[in-house]
Amino acid sequence: QVQVAEFGGDLVQPGGSLRLSCAASGDTVGIYAMGWYRQAPGKQRELVAGFSGYRSTNYADFVKGRFTISRDTAKNTVYLQMDSLLPEDTAVYFCYADHNVGRYWGQGTQVTVSS
DSSP states (O other): OEEEEEEOOOEEOTTOOEEEEEEEEESGGGEEEEEEEEEOTTSOOEEEEEEETTTEEEEOGGGTTTEEEEEEGGGTEEEEEEOSOOGGGOEEEEEEEEETTEEEEOOOEEEEEOO
8 A cells, every 4th residue: 555645735926936745655665656647626637747667757738847846766755846837737736656556646735826
């Protein structure tokens, strides 16, 4: 079993920055990828950024150049640095961990971009 927990959601003004953290615990040996999705009200959950494989990263087109994903493998933690935030970035951000037995999700953290 794997537990995934996100931290760092907040209210921020347009153009501002925020850093999300996600920590995996439990049976982490079998984790091979981690990343972030988001879901805005009335919309489907969509990929934001993620690690695939040892070094590869994927970014959604709408965050390229603004968001950066990083990780601390020793701590089973991934980070999402979000800069130049826009009101349309408002959503619940979910972290996932891909494990040999399946995908685990966190509970989500709310990011609100508003003046």
